[in-house]
Structures are given as structure tokens and as C-alpha cells.
Amino acid sequence: MSGIFPRSLKLAVIRPLLKKANMDENVLKNYRPVANIPYIAKLIEQAVKKQIDAHLALHGLLPKFQSAYRVNHSTETALIRVHNDIMLALDKKLDVLLLLLDLSAAFETIDHNILLHRLEFTFGFTAANKLESLRVGSSEVSSVPLVRNLGVYFDQSGLMDENINQICKSASFGLWKIGRIRRLLNRTLTERLVHAFITSRLDYCNALLNGLSKTALHPLQTIQNAAARMITRSRRHEHITPILYDLHWLPIHQRITFKILITAFKCIHGMAPSYLSELITPRVPKRALRSKPFTLVPRNTNNKKHYGPTAFSVAAPDLWNELPPGIRMITNFTSFKSHLKTHLFQEHYK
Secondary structure, eight states: OOOOOGGGGGEEEEEEEEEEESTTTOGGGGGGEEEEOOOOHHHHHHHHHHHHHHHHHHTTOOOOTOTTOOOTOOOHHHHHHHHHHHHHHHHHHHOOOOOOOOOOOOGGSSSSHHHHHHHIIIIIIOOOOOOOOOOOOHHHHHOEEEETTTTEEETTTSSSSHHHHHHHHHHHHHHHHHHTTGSSSHHHHOOOOOOOHHIIIOOOGGGGTTTTHHHHHHHHHHHHHHHHHHTTTTOTTTOHHHHHHHTOOOOOHHHHHHHHHHHHHHHTOOOOOHHHHTTTOOOOOOOOOOOOOBBBBBOOOGGGGSSSGHHHHHHHHHHHSSSSSHHHHHOOOHHHHHHHHHHHHHHHHH
């Protein structure tokens, strides 16, 4: 089967947009060209994309650790694996080097001749008159004590202190902005804004915070408490536990547990990347029993020294095996999430 994409649908309206609002409008390189193509072209594009994605997945043509533009893959799954490997390596007293490449205009760094050759002979796609790729000369790269990787800060200590500080800084600013218009909002709208700008930040990659003390997590809990008070218009002297209970919110340390167990469920039921699923091993019973719930093989206790318990491959089996059998037997994702939250909620507020 072959086809030709209509030339008329390739025409696009190019609009230059600033990459960031605070950039100089007079500097051309600060603009990003945004192409608006006809609506029908986007529909065809999505249809072709689904076919290509299915073909690549069926024949295993994508790199194992590629997380972009793939179903069940995300920046969060990638960072869980990176963090897991770093923590286990540190417990083995190995030297760990994290190399991050941030390519500006990444598509332009690809050798377009090779790309077009592969597209033509693998998929039958053809193209012409493409620009040559940009080449950047080699330069010395120095190590730094702190880096930002996909929105998460990694430091040499491995304790995630700076990441927590940055989350609190960003969330506090969000609370301040919502607070300025709180008197104009009802409770429902306020709660939506808090979920969009505050709890989404608290929950992003929070599985990486597993194993940290309540003292280390206290700044995040303070932010959550402030958000809860803003929604309910509660005063500072009022006890926070009834407020969180009324909102049906899990506290920070339970939200971390929730994220790890949700990820473990996805690994068990084929809803996670292979590079995460391979980190946990379901225990195979000697006799197959339909009523027997899944348990996971715990990691070697030698990895539970200092950093090990924070790694996903160590924490997930321990937390999963502690769940009631009735929850571990659930196979529907939506039902599992609901029962898991109810269980953690009752455990905390009992």
C-alpha cells in the first residue's frame, strides 16, 4: 500500500512566537517558528502516526530507553529508572556520572541525509530540498554539583534537598497568585486551580522522594497544608488533619506511596515501559491458584543500606507485598486506583 500526501495540505501559515515571555523581541533567535497546517492534514498525520507507532512497537524497532512520544512512557518513568540506577550504584560504593545533553533545535542536529535515507527505504517516505544539519565543535564539559533533568534537580548528595526547595519555591508562587484572586472564586474553582498549579507540582516525580524522612518532606507538607487552607478558607490556628480529611487528600508521604504502587501495578500488568517492568519480578507460586494475589520478589537485602530503600526496585516490592490481598488481586486500573487510595486514606486517618 502506498500513497501521496496532497501538496495543498503541506501549505502552512508560519507564525514566529517567542520561546519565553521574558526574551528580547528584537533578537531573531529567540523566536520559534510555529506552523499551522490545515485541520484535515493533522487528522491524516495522526492516522499515519498510529500505524507507524504500532509497526515500530510490534517489531521492536525503537530503542529500549526512548521515552518520548511512546504510549505508557513519560519523563516520569524515565526519571524513576535513572534515579533507581543511581541509588543502587551509590549503595555499592560505585562512582556515578550523569551526563545530560540539552540540544538546541535538536532536529537540526540530526544528519538529515541519513534520516531521509532510512525513511525512504524503511517506510517508503520521500522528501527533498532539506537543509544540511548543524555541526557543533567539541568542547570541554565540566562537572557540576547540581543539575536539572527533565524538571527534577539531582545533586551530589542524592537526598533531593534542592529538588524539594525548587518545588516549594514554584508552588509558593502559585499559591500567592491564586491567593490574589481567591475572593473572586468559589470553592470548586479554587480547588481546580490548586490541583492545576500546586498539587501537580507536588506529585510530579514524587516517587523519587521515597525513603526521605518526614523532616525532609515537611516543606512539601507545609505547601499542601497552605493549599488546603486556601480552598476551605481555614485559619492558620485550625488543626490541619480534619481539613485534609474533608478534602479527601492524602498527605505527602502517602502520595509518594500511592505513586510507587500505581507504577508497580502498571509494571505487573504490562502498562509500563520494559525498562521499569524488568526491575520487579512477580513471585510465581508452585501451584497455580486463581485466587492467589500477586506478590513481588523482594530485592536482595544487601541493597538496603543507605540509598537502596529509595530505589523503585527495592521500595515497590516491599510496599506491594504489604497491600491487602483483595487489592493486589484487582486487575482493572481504575478500580485499583480507587481501592488503593481508599486503603491509604483509611490507614492514615484511622
